[in-house]
Amino acid sequence: MISQLIKKIQEKNAPVVVGLDPMLDYIPKHIMDSAYEQFEETLGAAGEAIWQYNQAIIDEIYDLIPAVKPQIAMYEQYGLPGMVVFDKTVKYCKQKGLIVIGDIKRGDIGSTSTAYANGHIGSVMLGRTELRAFYEDMVTVNPYLGSDGVKPFVDVCREKDRGMFVLVKTSNPSSGEFQDQLVDGRPLYELVAEKVNEWGSDCMDGNYSNVGAVVGATYPEMGAKLRKLMPYSYILVPGYGAQGGTSEMLRPYFNDDGLGAIVNSSRGIICAYKQEKYLEFGEQNFALASRQAVIDMIEDINSIF
Amino acid sequence: MISQLIKKIQEKNAPVVVGLDPMLDYIPKHIMDSAYEQFEETLGAAGEAIWQYNQAIIDEIYDLIPAVKPQIAMYEQYGLPGMVVFDKTVKYCKQKGLIVIGDIKRGDIGSTSTAYANGHIGSVMLGRTELRAFYEDMVTVNPYLGSDGVKPFVDVCREKDRGMFVLVKTSNPSSGEFQDQLVDGRPLYELVAEKVNEWGSDCMDGNYSNVGAVVGATYPEMGAKLRKLMPYSYILVPGYGAQGGTSEMLRPYFNDDGLGAIVNSSRGIICAYKQEKYLEFGEQNFALASRQAVIDMIEDINSIF
Numbered sequence: 063m064i065s066q067l068i069k070k071i072q073e074k075n076a077p078v079v080v081g082l083d084p085m086l087d088y089i090p091k092h093i094m095d096s097a098y099e100q101f102e103e104t105l106g107a108a109g110e111a112i113w114q115y116n117q118a119i120i121d122e123i124y125d126l127i128p129a130v131k132p133q134i135a136m137y138e139q140y141g142l143p144g145m146v147v148f149d150k151t152v153k154y155c156k157q158k159g160l161i162v163i164g165d166i167k168r169g170d171i172g173s174t175s176t177a178y179a180n181g182h183i184g185s186v187m188l189g190r191t192e193l194r195a196f197y198e199d200m201v202t203v204n205p206y207l208g209s210d211g212v213k214p215f216v217d218v219c220r221e222k223d224r225g226m227f228v229l230v231k232t233s234n235p236s237s238g239e240f241q242d243q244l245v246d247g248r249p250l251y252e253l254v255a256e257k258v259n260e261w262g263s264d265c266m267d268g269n270y271s272n273v274g275a276v277v278g279a280t281y282p283e284m285g286a287k288l289r290k291l292m293p294y295s296y297i298l299v300p301g302y303g304a305q306g307g308t309s310e311m312l313r314p315y316f317n318d319d320g321l322g323a324i325v326n327s328s329r330g331i332i333c334a335y336k337q338e339k340y341l342e343f344g345e346q347n348f349a350l351a352s353r354q355a356v357i358d359m360i361e362d363i364n365s366i367f
Numbered sequence: 368m369i370s371q372l373i374k375k376i377q378e379k380n381a382p383v384v385v386g387l388d389p390m391l392d393y394i395p396k397h398i399m400d401s402a403y404e405q406f407e408e409t410l411g412a413a414g415e416a417i418w419q420y421n422q423a424i425i426d427e428i429y430d431l432i433p434a435v436k437p438q439i440a441m442y443e444q445y446g447l448p449g450m451v452v453f454d455k456t457v458k459y460c461k462q463k464g465l466i467v468i469g470d471i472k473r474g475d476i477g478s479t480s481t482a483y484a485n486g487h488i489g490s491v492m493l494g495r496t497e498l499r500a501f502y503e504d505m506v507t508v509n510p511y512l513g514s515d516g517v518k519p520f521v522d523v524c525r526e527k528d529r530g531m532f533v534l535v536k537t538s539n540p541s542s543g544e545f546q547d548q549l550v551d552g553r554p555l556y557e558l559v560a561e562k563v564n565e566w567g568s569d570c571m572d573g574n575y576s577n578v579g580a581v582v583g584a585t586y587p588e589m590g591a592k593l594r595k596l597m598p599y600s601y602i603l604v605p606g607y608g609a610q611g612g613t614s615e616m617l618r619p620y621f622n623d624d625g626l627g628a629i630v631n632s633s634r635g636i637i638c639a640y641k642q643e644k645y646l647e648f649g650e651q652n653f654a655l656a657s658r659q660a661v662i663d664m665i666e667d668i669n670s671i672f
């Protein structure tokens with residue numbers, strides 16, 4: 063799977079992933095109004111509004127980027143109608159040729175992690191029929207429960223050629239509270255990184271492994287260190303743009319081959335029309351503002367090479 | 368919320384929660400056959416079979432216990448039909464007067480954790496209408512992202528009188544890989560426990576806090592230590608029965624008032640009919656076997672006092 067992602071990154075010349083993390087207050091008024099008219103103030107209205115919003119943005123940006131990363135929480139919070147739209151969004155993006163990274167951050171004990179892995183990137187058996195439940199190509203995984211919680215995802219990645227990114231060092235302000243604690247003089251996230259290397263060695267796909275890592279853009283020195291610790295792992299880098307990461311901070315996340323990292327922006331792209339810089343597009347043309355924001359982001363990221 | 372749970376534990380004299388973690392190979396053949404007949408080999412058949420199975424068990428055990436703990440992964444793995452049954456199961460248990468602990472182990476950065484918290488134990492706003500998405504009373508939370516990932520759940524617990532259990536020390540074999548790492552001579556899980564105490568102090572409901580902790584039954588010495596470190600937190604204890612924990616190992620998890628812990632069993636109850644001990648019930652009477660297993664478990668747990 064990682065070789066497919068790399069191929070698309072090279073074709074589009076864009077080590078960039080767009081986070082489809084819709085919040086209702088990002089969505090233009092005309093879409094919200096129409097959803098409320100059709101469904102009143104129900105969870106179904108949220109689902110419809112998010113779907114219209116996502117679809118318009120995907121249609122305008124799919125040709126520019128290799129991948130999208132829907133954040134499942136933004137759908138799950140609207141219950142079943144939200145989950146329906148998560149599923150629809152994943153399928154729609156795949157039809158458009160995009161690789162879909164489900165930002166699910168799941169992780170549990172063995173048999174339960176197996177269920178999550180099968181459900182999101184693998185398949186389940188119903189009698190003699192093998193079926194997919196959700197349709198992501200790759201997912202994010204929380205490592206706090208240790209190897210037996212992570213390995214079921216690794217197994218599915220190996221068997222089905224799918225991908226995963228293990229949370230190593232997240233981009234949020236209090237990520238250091240546990241992740242940075244020193245164990246024998248080294249931060250915990252380095253121990254996690256070594257495990258990522260170990261898990262990933264068993265799951266190579268070309269020069270890189272299907273087991274990658276999440277390392278926030280907001281910590282470039284840690285990024286440099288982690289880059290060396292996990293030479294074969296792709297790094298998914300959140301925190302660019304809205305969370306404060308800039309392109310100069312991103313160089314250390316890449317290997318010398320110009321590969322090895324993919325940078326995420328969510329709000330900076332999908333809610334671009336509200337930024338000063340893109341106000342000229344107007345609320346009606348929100349998706350065109352997103353397109354311009356993607357073009358600008360790709361140029362900015364590529365400027366570091 | 369924790370005061371309501373304690374009240375029910377005392378009424379039923381049962382510091383016990385049943386994990387509704389259905390696997391298809393737990394489900395009796397007559398239920399699977401009927402689901403396949405109706406829905407063929409589809410995800411819908413999985414949903415229907417799980418629903419019939421859950422409902423029969425709940426009907427036989429709801430009067431004996433204070434709470435249930437559905438493991439969302441076991442539903443999520445069957446996609447949308449699975450999520451429909453998760454929702455139906457939660458609502459059905461609440462109608463039966465049970466407190467529902469959603470075993471969701473979610474955790475993310477701030478705004479995303481807010482979405483999970485609102486979706487599972489809080490509410491979302493659609494225009495001027497406040498709605499629930501999923502209907503759990505309490506949830507489990509993964510702390511790896513630190514305070515700003517956990518606090519949105521704490522806020523909802525305080526504002527809406529709901530409850531949560533933070534993963535401190537899990538019951539699986541490799542839980543020690545990160546959780547037991549020594550930080551200044553103390554295991555990481557103790558740091559997490561101190562944070563649980565801090566988060567929970569802001570969220571008291573009677574003598575206990577709405578912020579509890581998950582500590583596996585398989586580590587009684589750690590249980591004793593953690594009991595003292597978090598005097599106001601209820602401890603949700605997985606790992607009894609099928610995972611190897613015995614009642615003698617459980618005493619340290621309780622305070623001297625006989626409160627402070629609630630012990631989970633999943634497979635040991637819902638799949639009791641397959642155990643040697645309960646074979647006499649037969650597959651058709653699987654739910655009666657579950658009832659007997661609950662009675663036996665309550666007696667076993669209460670024997671430690």
